Every structure is written in structure tokens, then in C-alpha cells.
Amino acid sequence: MDSSTTRRHWLQQFGMGLGGIAASQLLQRDVAAAAPAVSPTAGIPSGGVVNPTHHAPKAKRVIYLFQAGGPSQLETWDYKPLLNEKQGEPLPDSVRQGQRLTGMSGNQAVLPLAGSMYKFNRHGENGTWVSELMPHMAKQVDQIAVVKSMYTEAINHDPAITFLQTGNQLSGRPSIGSWLHYGLGSENDNLPTFVVLVTKGKGGQPLYSRLWGSGFLPARYQGVQFRSGKEPVLYLSNPAGISAGSRRNMLDRLNDLHQLEQDRLGDPALATRIEQYEMAYRMQSSVPDVANLAEEPQSVKDLYGPDVSKPGSFAANCLLARRLAERGVRFIQLYHQGWDHHGNIPGGMKTQCRDTDQPSAALLQDLQQRGLLDDTLVIWGGEFGRTNYSQGTLTATNYGRDHHPRCFSMWMAGGGVKAGVNHGETCPFGYNVVSDGVHVRDFHATLLHLMGIDHHRLSVKFQGLDARLTGVEPARVVNEILA
């Protein structure tokens, strides 16, 4: 007898079927399933496809302060005095363990260890180590959860940022903001649900519109970039000479035409188009309104620092992010470029931290003062870390660091995240994660969880698969940093 017959025989004999289960029990089960769940962790209604949410959300909105280029963890959050002790010594193979290098430092004759030129001190109730480059954030450590054990596989910018933003190194997938819009809908009828703010005038690694694109989700879920300057959204302003009144008049007549068309053709889809014109009209006032930072009190502006009055600066964008959050924008994505310090770490990091330290801290305080921090998830981080060895010549006053995927640091605050904790550790060489590693996928799972979504259950049919932000490989919610 061949195995398949045996198996079938075995299965039938041993009653893999329903056996003696009574029909009545089945009926009862079906009836029970119909009763609504009553539980304190039950989900709440939403305007998206996840309705109700899978469980009670802690966060209603996200502000993601993306630091593009790969900020050095060794000059910010990950204190590694051993590197200073071993300054100039070659990176031991026992530490490197075959990690691939980029072609930029991979051909170097020597990989000399480089300690940070900047000092670290302990701060807050937990004695969190923070670099001297971030005095403002140092005072906020009790509000945030610092994760030092982030890791990724991507070693170059495009795949690495794409990974953080869309859940896959290969492009073409929806970004986090698009998933959230799709899953949870919008809380504001007058503003886009997903707004992107890029610091003006920064170079370094370029950004691409697909990073806030909707991938294979319908295009209406893509992020809308607000630019600094007089026209925050492309084509927002009426042409010269056209007042709001004139525009309103034209839209009213257009509406009349559409009503006539509706009567004639009876097309149900027409209502959607009419609504879009109305929303565009509303955006023409709501967007300039929200972007008008001048109306903020001086005390608030002082909190964010002097850059806040420079349109398009990181500080201005942080303040704008708070205003957007207040108005119910679901996902606010900031990008601050310029962290890609292959050379000149000392000078480069100083500038970058000066630009971002105070505004980030200000944002946290500002949100908290308005009672928004509890349900706003704030995230700070880049796409990978940097090497503990110097790329290029190591001198007493200068060094560079190449890309490093095996460990990097991020912090999260608000929206259900535990305050004042550190999660995860790296080895004394600052090269490998030694405990509580958090993969990019885990970060995504956690983010969705805080927003009330079970990452397994938010999916869309694409190329025959149920595509998800977290993909097909395992991902875990980092419960340890949940409040």
C-alpha cells in the first residue's frame, strides 16, 4: 500500500471528522458568534477598512521625524567608551563576523576603530546615556523610549529608507501613512490625511515621491507634500487675479452644471467628483491656515528655537506637525536629510544635531502641554546606523563612518509607548545587537499595534497575495516598550 492510501485510510478510521458532535452544538456556536464582543480592549469604529479597529488604539496619529542618511548612533544615543580606548585599532574579525561592507570602505586597507569625539552623560530618572550634542533631548529622556537595538539588512540608502517606509527593500509598496489612511480613514475633512514635510535646502541623499506613495493601494492614499513657501500644496492657490469669491462663484456654477448632468445621466460616481471639488475649495483655506505659523504665541516659537521662523526648516516643520496633529491629520512624515557622514563626523553631526535637537524636544513638550502626547505617537530615527570604524583617514580631529545595518538607534514617545525606558543593547564595540533586537518589521508591527491594528489582519490583494506592511516574514510587537 502506498503512503497516500495509508494516510487516507488512517484519517478516515480515526475519525478526523466530526465524530459525535451534535448538530445542536454547532448551531449554538453560530449563535454565540453573532453576539457583539464586550471588552475594555475592544476596537473602536474607524473610517477605514479596519472597522472597528482590531483592539483599542492608544495612538490616533503619528508624527515620524525621519532622519535621512543614517544618523550615527555612536554620536547620539549609543555610548561606547571601549571604542575610545581602542582608538585606531583594526576592527576585529570576531566582532565583524563577516558583515558585508559597502564598496566605499570595503576596499580600505585598514578598518580603524573610531571612538566618538563627543562626550556622553547620564540623564533622567533612568540614567540614560545621551551625547552632549543633544542637550535638549537629554532633558526629555523621561518622556521617551530609546531603542538601541534596531537592525536591518539593507546597507544602502534607497533600499534602507524604502524598507523603513514601506516594509520592503523592493520599491512599489504602500508607505506606512498610506496603510494607516487605508486602514483607519481620515479624521479631518479639510486636510489631507497623510502629510509630508521635507526640510528645505538640505542635500545629501535624495528622497523620492514613492517613499510616501500609495504603492498598489489606490492613489488617494498617497502622502501629500506640504512645501514651505506661499503654496504649501501644489496648485493650491488660485491664479493671480482670482479671489476666493470669484472661485466660489465658479464652483457654484460648476455645481449647477453637475446637477444638470446628474439629472441627465444618473451616474452615482458623479457625487464623488463634486465632493472632491468642494474639498479642494476647503483645502484652499484650511491649508494656508494650518501653515500659518506666525499666529503662534512667541512662547511657543521660543520653545522650538530661532530656526522656527525660517520657512521649511526642521523647527518650522515640527511646529507645523503639531498644528497638523491638532487638526486630526493621521500621519505626519517629516524628513530631515544630511546625516550621511562618510566623512567629517565631528562637524557634520554637530550641525545636524543643532538643527534637530531643540525642535524635537520642543515638539514633545508642546504636544504634552496640549494634552496631545498621550494619543500621538512620535518617532525619531533613520534608516540604518554607522560603522564603529572610520571610513577614510582617522585623525585626532576627524573621521567618517560608513553605513552599518546591524544596529542603530531610534526613539519613540507618546501614543501608548512607555516613557523613560531604554530597550535593547549593543555590544561594547557598538557593532552587534546583543539583546532585544528590534527588526524594521517589529517596529512596523508595533506602530500598527499602537494604532489599534493587528498587522496580520490589515492586507490587500496584490499579485495574488494578501500583501501586508509587515510582509510574510515573522514580526513581533515590542510589548516591552508598551505602556
Next chain:
Amino acid sequence: MAALKNLTIAACLALVLGVGPAAWCQTPISFNSQIRPILSEYCFACHGPDEETRAADLRLDQREPALDYGAIVEGEPDESLLIERIVSEDPDMLMPPPETGKTLTAAQKELLAEWIRQGGEYQKHWSFEPLPESIAIPESVDDWPRTSVDPFVAQKHREKGFQPNQEADKATWLRRVTFDLTGLPPTLSQLDAFLADSSDDAYDNVVERLLASPAYGERMAVMWLDVARYADTFGYQNDIPMEVWPWRQWVIEAFNSNMPYDQFITEQIAGDLIPNATVSQRLATTFNRLHRQTNEGGSVAEEFRLTGITDRTTTAGTAFLGLTMECCRCHDHKFDPIKQKEFYQLSAYFSDIDEFGLYSHFTFSAPTPAMLLYEGDQQQNHEAAKQAIAEAEASLEAAIRTARVEWQSRQDDWIETLPDPRGPVFALPLEGTVDGIVGKATVCNGDDAIECKDAPLFGRTSEFSYSLWVRPESQGPRMMVLHQSRAAEDAAFRGLELTLDEGHPQFSMIHFWPGNAMRVRSLEQIPNGRWTHLAVTHDGSGRADGVRIFINGKPVEVDVIRDQLTRDVRQRTEWGDLDVDRVSLTLGARFRDLGFRGGRVDDLKVFDVELSTAEVLSIFAAVQPENAPPVVDAEIALQHQWLTADETVAQARRRLAKAREIENEIVTGVREIMTMRHYEDAPPTHVLGRGEYTNKTEQVSPGTPELAGGLPEAGDDRLSLAKWMTDPQNPLTSRVIANRMWHLFFGRGIVVTLEDFGSQGTPPTHPELLDHLARSLMDNGWDLHWLCREIVLSSTYRQSSKVGDPQLYQRDRDNTWLTRGPKHRLSAEQLRDTVLAASGLLVKKIGGPSVMPYQPAGLWRESGTGKSYNQSTGDGLYRRSLYTFWKRTAPPPTMLTLDATSRESCTPRRELTTTPLQALVFLNDPQYVEASRVLAESLVQTHGDDHDARWNELFRKVLSRPPNDGEREVINQLYHEQQTYFSKNPPFADEFLNVGAQPLQDAAERTDVAATTIVVQALFAYDESIMLR
């Protein structure tokens, strides 16, 4: 026990499903349209074609194994394990397992049960069944059908109890077909002519006119450019311009000449392999080179070479076969019978070119293989120059022959001992810190380069020689000894380089590695820890046979690694190369390259002549006289004479050098474009474990997927792949294109998933119609015009799209059953082209380089690319939208807003959305505003005070009909309200009318024009203008 169990199953079925089996057993179940989608969606991921992830050894994608297993028992659902599991209430037994999140509905469970009751028959997946030789056209019961499309549609109507909709009026049909075939609205004269034409041929004549219009090719090209992922930049990080617009022109011309579709495929896949391939046929193959490429520093060439090959494979798979090959890059397909190995076998066809995998940062060339694209008299001049070289070479050979004969008889004049070599133009003693072979020497650390800024720079046609002493410490790949270049990968190795490759001296002259380069590698190695004299001489030809490598004074035998250098090796400003002034002769290290670590160098000498063997030997012997030969060999002496002491030969050499320079300068000015060119020694293809480039497993040769069997055999080159694709036995190709064309006209394919004809795609709504169209297309020589006519002249297409009966609408919301005419939004290109056409601004020039119409300032800069958008002036603002410069990482924003894609990869199908950002485009984009203004000016000028006439023309231009009374009232009201507004604020009118580059004509009265512009704007933003109904 068993009987009780069966009874219980049946009872459970009944209870759970709430409906008795009787309801279903009247209609025979279609496996492919009803059962396969359920099995595929809910079962195949674990019980499908992928062996590796198959659970419990059960496969349900084939009948025999399923029967064998007992999953299906023919006719007995109650005994079938499949049914048992899907109705189980034990979560550990329930299939699909609850943790997958997939749940079968009651109806689905009943369907599966009924299917088994009816015998549990399988069908081969519909799209893998070969097309029947002929498809019976259903009987017509009335005179509704016009073309062969209609009887199929009518039959489905009858089956489902539908009636076709009334016909659209003539104007509606004309507008529809004109947009569908040319992407533009009908002109007033075209509209009037058709309305007046009551002949029987009226409709046919329109279609012929449209098919013959050059605008047809442009419209079809838009569809194909999406599929072919055409863009004007490379993509990825740097995203610099990629010059491939000549290929776009090829596409337009292919459609305009109605190239048969099989030829269209063949030329793009394998145009270079067609015997006596023309430039046009080779240009077609650029299709395969349009994928993204990167030049980002640190990128691994092999990784990107393989990614590019993958993209070629998946794009061809989607474009021509409707298969989701991307799934098999990492594992066997979960739903379709395609193995991962077959993916790589298919990819092997596309890997047969001599490419690097990256493009360059510091130098600008079309990544090889590239083809010259002559313009004007360039070809003529180039041929003449090459001819001049051939003649000069012949003269030189003759002179040398003569000289040898002459010198043979003058042996007394020969050198007896080694001569003093001619003087170097540059020398560097390299007196460093370590012991050398001539005094002290310099040791290289591998990272620090020794620049010789005063040394001359040599080009492809330069005579030169290098001489130096080296003492390597270790061996390694491509250790850099001496070079004249800016960088390695980052410059595609442009320049000259002398390296030690595992101890073998290797000399290269490179324009773009590897496809436009010369490299020779000494068979002999040199030892570590000892001094060796190395020399290289070059005769100015740029060919392998013109280069000699000398080890310790003796010329060595070499392996010719590449010998196809046809362009200059220097960086040149006219090409846009960067850092042209930073290139110098350098020793010991190169930017991000493997340096001569631990190696010592001494006594560098650079010559601007080709040294004779005797001279090289002399240089060597000057330092190690003990190794010099006592007497100069006769052949060496002879060579020295005619090379250095013969005026006739010298003259012939000068003439040849001049001819070479001339040719080099000519070819420098000729554009190149990436194409496919078969390379016999391309690296073999391997299956990549999990798709990772570092995990090469089994080696494979080119081959096509078996699918469900019965396909023709394919050979192992791209031409045979093309033959396989276009073979009448191939079940996919003809169906895919027929379906794509159907989608063009109806906004929805017979198979909705144009890009997926596999298990997870949607099955065809009208399978016989699709087969008929596919078969007839082939029978008609793959004539796309035939297909167009059959569709647009059909009654199905001619239906009105109006929703008359709301109940009917409920029964056929998506127009799946074609109960009304097509209705969908115009595409991004069609919307912009319409306002340009209606206003008269449209510049109808066909083809040529891409242009840069209006775009808000600073967008490119803001994304950090460091590039500027150089907005066009004049005509460049008003070309058809398919010529808009497409930057992959920052595509034209209005196009994106209107659902165009970035073209970073194959876009088989765009969706059509409605968003407020689109409203903003129609209302505020200067392109739309300017077009409104220009059209308003024309209306005012043409019709003066006759407002009715103005609105008539406006509506007819945009909607192909005059306004009805209600509309006229609204428009007039709008006009007067706006006129009042502008009259109160005359400066506003001036400001408003000042939009765009087109100057305002003086004549008309400003408030009138302004108010009219608003009316035009309103009409451009009007739903009926945006929609194609």
C-alpha cells in the same frame, strides 16, 4: 462509525449552509471560473504547486494527487476529506486554518461540495489551454450584432436576462472613438463632417481616418510606454538622465506603420539577432534596457546586473505573457505551475549581453552594450574616417614591409648593443623611504595615491609607453599600480590602468567597462618580495594587438580579455563628464579601489612614443645589466630600425595617427543608445537561493516555462524565445494583447487583471470572445488595426453609457456584462492634450527628445537630487504629454496626481481615481489656465458679441455637442457674474490673463476675455469633459 460521521457531515453542511443541495445541482459548475478561484485563494498557498512549503504533503492544484489523498472522492462530498475539513468546527482541524485570516463563506463551501458531487473534475487553467483552431461564433437572434464581437456579447446578455443599451448618438460615439484611437478630441470639422455623413460607410470611414492618423501611434505608444517602463532617467539614488527617447520614437513609428504584433514583440526581444538586423531593429531592443540602474557609490555591480536581468524577465513576463514571474524569483510560484528554476531559465535569455550592472557617476556614457545613432551626415563622415584609417594602416604595413626589406640589406647599420631609449616626457624617481632598485623607492599603503600632475594625459589614439619597477608584497585581485582615471566603478573604469591581478600584470584602456574596452592580461605572474621591471607600450590603435606588456624587458604572451574599444578613454567635457581636470596619472591607489597595498614602486618613466623592444630591454638592462643579453637579437634590432630610424615608416605612422584622431573626434560626437547585443561569453545563469545574488546555486541554460504542458520547444537564444512567444501554440501571448486592447476601449479587460492571467487573476467574463479575438488576431497576421476595427465598429462599443434603469445598474454595476457602453475617466495625458488641442496650443511634432513643460519651481531641488528642472520655452511647453520628461524619482506632479506612475517598473494597468488634488490641477495648474485663456481669446475674437456662438464652439470642441438650454443658462449666468467681478477690479483681469508663456493678444476687451476664460476653465473642469462617456 463512518456512516454516522457521513450523516453528521451532511447534517452539518445543511445546518451551516442553510440551504439544501438541490438548489445548485441544476447548473453544471465551471471549474475554472467557480472552483479554481476558491482553491487558489484559500488552499494553494499551502497545498499548491510549491513543493517546499507544501503542508501535509497534500496538493489540491492537481486532480490525481487530490483523489489519491482522499481529499476528493468523486461524487461523494460527504466522504471527501476536503469537505470534512472545511466544515470542521475544531479550530485545529478547520481549513483554511483560522490563523491565516481566511474564512470560506457558506456559499463557497456549498459550491465545493456540489462540485465534488458533480464529479470533482478539474480543468487545465484556462489561460494555459491552447487556443482552439476555430471558435464558433454564436447564432444571432436579431440584427443587433455588427461585428464578430457582438454575437458573443449578445449570447451572455441572453443567458443573464439582459438587453443591450440603446445606441449612443453619433457625436458621443465620435468623441469616444477619437479619444480611444488618437488620445485627442475630435475637431469641429471632423465632428461636422461625421454628423453630415449619412452614408453606410460613415463609421468605417471615421475609423480608417483615425487609424491612419499619426496621433494613433502616439496614443498607442502611451499604453506601451507604461508597460515598457519608459522613463527619461535611470532611477534609484542619483536618477540622472537616461537618453532613450529614440526608442520611444521607434514605438510610435511601429504603431503608425501598423507593425504586426508578432513582429513588434520579436524586434523588441531580439531585433539584434534578426539576420541583417537594421538599425531600427536593433533600436527596438532598447526595450530590454529601460529598467532602472544605479551608479550609487558602493553598489555591488553583480547585484545590480542580476536585478536588471530580473527586471527584463518579469517585464517580458507581464507585458507579453500576463504572468506574475516576480513571484518565482525567490521560490516556486505558490499558485501557478511555474518553478523557481524556470524563472532563472527564462532570465538566462536576457543575460546574454556584455554589461557591467552599474552606470557611471563621473563619466557619462550609455552603459554598454550601446549602439551608435547617427544623425545628419555623421554616418557618412564616420565611414569616410574609418576608410581613411584602413587605407593608412595598409600604407603603414606596406611601408614596414618595404622598410624591413631595405633594412635587411643594411645590417651594418643595425644596432649591435642595446640602444639608448628615446627620452621620457615625464619621469618620477620615487625616492621614498625604503630601499629601491634605483636608489630609494616608495612603498604604497593601498589607500594613499601618488599623483603625477605634470605627467601627460593620453587618449585612445595616443602612442605611449610606461616603464616602472615594482615589488609587490602580496597578491590580490586587481591591485592598482598605475592609472589615468578618476575612479573605478564610479567612473565605469574610464581611462588607462595597469594592475596586478593575482600577480598577473594587466593593462586596460577603457571607455566603459566591459562593453567598450580593451584589456590584456599577462599569462605570466610576477613574484612577491622581488623587484620586477614592467613596461607597457601602445601603438595608438586602441586594440589588443597594438599593446605589449613587458616583464623584465621581454614582451609576454597575453590573454585578450576584451578588445572592443571604440570611444575615447579620457574624460571629456563635451560628454558632460565630471572632474575632467582632476584626472592625472596616478600610482598605487584609486578612489574606493583596491590599492597596491605594501607594494613598492620605483623609477617611473612615461613616454609619448611606442618604445621598441630594444628600448625597453635597454631600460631594464640599465638597472640589471647582468640580465641583459650579450648581443642584440636580429629581429629586435630590425624592429628597432624601422620603428625609430625609418622616415617613410615614420611618415606613414604620422598619417595613420592623424586619421585615427579624426575618427575619434567624429565618433565622440555621435550619440549612443543602450541596446541588446549578444555576447557569447556572458556569465552563466544560476538559480539564486531566495533570490539573493550571493547565493548562486544550480547553473541553468535558457529555457521557457512548461506551464501546463503542450507548448512548443524553444531554442536557447532570444530570437527563439520571441518565436516561442509568438507561436500559435502559445496560449498566452495573443490572449494577453487582445485583452489589453479590449481594456483600452472599454476601460476594463475581459480579464480584469491584465497583468495576471494565472490562478490568482480574474477569469475571463467572456472566454469564448477572448479566444475568438486572440485566434482571429493571429489569423489576420497579428494585425492590431483589425482588432481595433472589430471592437470600435461593434454594436457593443456603440452602446450608450447612460444608466437608464437603476435596477439594471445594480445587476451590472461594473458593466461586466457589457450592458452599456464604456465610461471611464480620461487619462492624465488625454486631459492635458485635450486642453492644448482645444485651445490650439498643441504642437503636433512627432517624436524627438523629451521636453519640460510647466512645473512648479524647485521640485527637483527640494528632493535633494541636486538637479534643476530646465523648463522648456516655446514649443516644448505645448507638445503632447507623452513627450514630457519623465524623472523616475520626481515624476511630473500633475501626471502623478492624475494616476500616471513613476515608471520605475512595468505598469501594466493604471487605476483611475478621483481626488481633490486633481480638482486643484484643473483649476490652478498654469497649463490649464493658460489654455483656457488662449481658447477664450480665440472665442472672443471669432464670435465677437455672439455669446451663444462662443459657447457653442466651446462645448463642441470639448464635448462634441452644443450646450443644452439648462447648460446655456448656467454658463451665461457664470459669464455675467464673472464679468461683474472683473469689471469691479480691472487689474485682476490683467493679472489673471498674464498666465503662461503665450503672449496676450491686445485686441480684445480684458474683462470680456477674463470672464470667458473662467467659463472655459469651468468647462475644462466639468465632469463630462473629464470623463469619456
